[in-house]
Amino acid sequence: MTCDSCVQKVKHALSGLDGISKMDIDLASGTVMVDTELPQSFIKDKIETTGMRAVLKGYGQLGAAVAMLGGNTGFSAGNVKGVIRFIQEDASHCIIDAEIETSPSASKGPLSINIYECGDISNNCSNVGDKILSILQNFSKESLSPRNTKDSELLDNIQDSKKSSPVSHPNEAPKISTHELSITKSSFFNSNISSDKNNSDGSVSVPLIQETPQGLIVKTKNKMDLSSIIGRSIVIEDDASKKLACAVIARSAGVSENKKSICACDGVTIWEERDRPLAGPGRRIE
Amino acid sequence: MWTTLLPVFLAALVMQVLSEDIIAVALLKPYTSSTVSTPSGNVTFIQHDDGTVTVKGFVTGLKKNTAAPHEHGFHIHEKGDLREGCASLGAHYNPQGKTHGGPEHEVRHIGDLGNIEVSPSGVANFEFEDKIISLTGPYSILGRGLVIHSDKDDLGKGTFNDSLTTGHAGSRVCCGVIGLVSPIYSSSLQVVAQSSTILLSLVALKLLF
Numbered sequence: 001m002t003c004d005s006c007v008q009k010v011k012h013a014l015s016g017l018d019g020i021s022k023m024d025i026d027l028a029s030g031t032v033m034v035d036t037e038l039p040q041s042f043i044k045d046k047i048e049t050t051g052m053r054a055v056l057k058g059y060g061q062l063g064a065a066v067a068m069l070g071g072n073t074g075f076s077a078g079n080v081k082g083v084i085r086f087i088q089e090d091a092s093h094c095i096i097d098a099e100i101e102t103s104p105s106a107s108k109g110p111l112s113i114n115i116y117e118c119g120d121i122s123n124n125c126s127n128v129g130d131k132i133l134s135i136l137q138n139f140s141k142e143s144l145s146p147r148n149t150k151d152s153e154l155l156d157n158i159q160d161s162k163k164s165s166p167v168s169h170p171n172e173a174p175k176i177s178t179h180e181l182s183i184t185k186s187s188f189f190n191s192n193i194s195s196d197k198n199n200s201d202g203s204v205s206v207p208l209i210q211e212t213p214q215g216l217i218v219k220t221k222n223k224m225d226l227s228s229i230i231g232r233s234i235v236i237e238d239d240a241s242k243k244l245a246c247a248v249i250a251r252s253a254g255v256s257e258n259k260k261s262i263c264a265c266d267g268v269t270i271w272e273e274r275d276r277p278l279a280g281p282g283r284r285i286e
Numbered sequence: 287m288w289t290t291l292l293p294v295f296l297a298a299l300v301m302q303v304l305s306e307d308i309i310a311v312a313l314l315k316p317y318t319s320s321t322v323s324t325p326s327g328n329v330t331f332i333q334h335d336d337g338t339v340t341v342k343g344f345v346t347g348l349k350k351n352t353a354a355p356h357e358h359g360f361h362i363h364e365k366g367d368l369r370e371g372c373a374s375l376g377a378h379y380n381p382q383g384k385t386h387g388g389p390e391h392e393v394r395h396i397g398d399l400g401n402i403e404v405s406p407s408g409v410a411n412f413e414f415e416d417k418i419i420s421l422t423g424p425y426s427i428l429g430r431g432l433v434i435h436s437d438k439d440d441l442g443k444g445t446f447n448d449s450l451t452t453g454h455a456g457s458r459v460c461c462g463v464i465g466l467v468s469p470i471y472s473s474s475l476q477v478v479a480q481s482s483t484i485l486l487s488l489v490a491l492k493l494l495f
């Protein structure tokens with residue numbers, strides 16, 4: 001970002017979105033800081049409608065983690081893929097943001113996301129040990145249904161802005177709504193987790209679920225501490241508890257870290273990184 | 287009744303955990319579509335009672351060099367973020383702000399594990415011990431990235447401008463996230479969690495920080 005008009009463009013692209021409570025644009029560092037309930041990929045797409053490019057630099061302030069499921073980074077059965085991000089919001093709550101891709105031919109049955117005790121994802125997710133914590137149970141595209149006005153308004157806004165984004169197909173506006181989900185109690189946090197959506201202290205919020213052309217985006221808040229799940233695994237399962245994809249829960253950069261725009265190991269900038277091979281001779285700058 | 291019984295029970299539990307080895311594993315893959323070779327393998331970390339960690343690995347598909355065995359830089363990087371493949375794992379794990387070095391050096395990054403030796407056919411089969419890395423405590427390597435580089439790490443002794451930051455070890459040819467294997471660690475947390483939440487946090491501190 002090099003000029004004031006760019007700042008205005010970004011402001012314009014992001015203003016009018018309902019899920020943003022705070023936005024801070026710093027021209028000098030070229031950084032946009034957003035406090036939002038919306039999925040990060042959505043914010044990034046929105047910024048890129050201005051013609052500028054954006055790279056996610058960090059996520060969360062107290063600590064963040066990420067798990068890449070399926071594809072060539074994790075292991076998967078039935079072509080289920082996902083990126084699941086965790087942010088420690090305060091000492092005992094985590095926000096979990098999952099983008100799940102399912103193959104069009106896959107069964108449309110409900111999915112669940114659970115944390116397992118071991119971070120050994122070899123052997124098609126069969127070495128992950130016991131389930132220790134449930135993130136979300138039995139959610140699916142089919143069971144989506146509008147629930148309350150406040151959520152519906154927020155979601156309508158997502159839908160409207162998705163329509164105007166060049167990457168989406170105007171004739172296939174995704175059906176978006178929330179689905180009432182029960183968060184099952186796990187022995188790990190038996191005394192803390194409540195499946196009551198109107199929990200007075202808001203410890204577990206109503207999950208936000210959005211359908212995309214590729215699959216689903218899910219955002220939820222759970223009572224947990226990131227340090228107790230780092231290095232363990234996260235698994236997407238079908239309704240018969242078959243493990244469809246898994247990944248190790250890995251440390252990622254928080255908002256306050258990663259100020260540098262250069263990858264310290266080989267001098268490639270985060271911008272070039274988007275276009276360059278991740279390794280090999282094409283990557284290195286001499 | 288519970289208040290007097292629990293501390294005794296807990297003390298016993300913690301002792302049992304600490305007397306066991308803690309094990310972690312990283313599955314290494316290239317995470318890129320454009321390489322000619324496809325290095326892959328796994329590395330196991332076993333932390334013993336005295337804190338020493340045994341690092342054992344078997345990796346195939348590395349650079350072939352029929353002339354002689356060769357070496358590749360081998361490090362723990364700060365993050366385990368595979369969003370952009372091996373590129374988003376961050377720099378060498380260095381929470382104390384030191385300069386780059388070799389595993390036997392006084393001044394080194396925690397993540398500096400030196401080099402692994404690769405056979406002429408591109409296979410690395412290695413085992414060594416390290417007293418600096420740990421699977422527990424504030425500097426735990428769990429959830430961080432493990433990387434094998436294209437070139438030899440000069441252990442900070444080279445004259446390149448990146449010798450003192452990365453050992454001039456070149457690009458990242460394969461990598462993985464260090465995940466916990468030993469289940470003891472978690473099942474004990476579960477047992478305590480059922481008794482009391484306050485105790486859970488105390489024990490978590492003892493075991494994880």
Ligand SMILES: [Cu+2]
Pocket residue numbers: 265359360361362363378433435455
């Ligand atoms: Cu490295």
Ligand SMILES: [Zn+2]
Pocket residue numbers: 361378385386387395397398451452453
């Ligand atoms: Zn280093």
